[in-house]
Amino acid sequence: MSAPESQIFIVDDDDAIRDALGWLFRSRGHAVRTWPSAEALLDSGEIAHCGCLVLDIRMDGMSGLELFDWLHEHGHTLPVIFLTGHGDVPMAVGAIKQGAFDFVEKPFNDNELVDRALAALAMHREQVSKRAALQAIEERIAQLTQREIEVMERVLAGQMNKVIASDLGVTMRTVEVHRARIFEKMGVRSAVELAQVLAGRKD
């Protein structure tokens, strides 16, 4: 609750490892929650509060890799650090290429693991704020009517009002009205600002 999305989650079916990791992070002042299995974590519904997931690969039931895939498929994009005592190269390569934050073999170096986890948390905070910004834009776009979107597309294409007007088969005045509403709803004051805001995001 103090740090809603900055908690470190640890999933490992080995009690000893779980306790050791919990102690490790807590001793350095970081909020940590531990889970004995992937299912336990998912069932808790707490996944949204996770800022960094330290995941054992070999577990009974759902494996770490399976949980990783599940999270991806369900849009939960958060940094995952895999922890394993039986990893091989192809597995590690696959995990990293699929976007895992790191892949660490046991036994691991305490300091390094903490550093990686903190780096992961920092990256997650970055992502969260960026996503928030992007979503704010999407919400504004969602407020636009269909007609306004048509006009906006053409404005962004650099077309003049008169062109847009004849293009859509309406008068210039109508385009002007739409244009004004677009600027208002999108929270900008000119076509240039609009272009800036909409830049840096793939449609």
Added chain:
Amino acid sequence: MSAPESQIFIVDDDDAIRDALGWLFRSRGHAVRTWPSAEALLDSGEIAHCGCLVLDIRMDGMSGLELFDWLHEHGHTLPVIFLTGHGDVPMAVGAIKQGAFDFVEKPFNDNELVDRALAALAMHREQVSKRAALQAIEERIAQLTQREIEVMERVLAGQMNKVIASDLGVTMRTVEVHRARIFEKMGVRSAVELAQVLAGRKD
């Protein structure tokens, strides 16, 4: 010469591997060049013609990883597929995180390696064209005078000519002239287009 930047380069100090890989790719109709060492490749000055580098890690002299780092430091950004018979997990993870395209253990599957190499070539072509586009923009920006850049920054900030004028301590007319020149040099016809062109690139 037929495909200047689409050649596959193979670097391995094992003659047998080199020949086998050369044969493998050529038998499938892909241009390949092989080198017995990292130094041989660098000395040849042919690196710019490479579209995909298949690199053995353990070699006499400069290792595959060292060559990889060297290329990075010298701005040669091209997809590298590491090939190794003695790789460990940390090495693989490190290589991938540093941007290696893939990390394959020997013995490898012929079809998979060819597929990966082709994917790497495709990615490289993408990168090359994108880089070319970005450089074209940079060259246009380079043509702008200092004053024009100052004006452009303000235009992109959505400021009106009158504001820019008082801001820079000149008359509106002067700003208009600069503005026109900017559009001309940048090859656009409006401020919106300018914003579009300059979007999607970090300053």
Added chain:
DNA sequence: GCGGCCATTGTGGAAATCCGCAACCGCAGG
């Protein structure tokens, strides 16, 4: 010193954008 590039300014007009005020129409919902 001359020519070229750059920054600057003016005049004056055409074209485009921006806006408040007002209104009509069609359609969905209460």
Added chain:
DNA sequence: CCTGCGGTTGCGGATTTCCACAATGGCCGC
């Protein structure tokens, strides 16, 4: 039936942008 929303249009005026034509002054290299 009345209301609200979205799309549409008109009028008229203030602002802003865009441009052609014309010109001055500074700096730099030949």
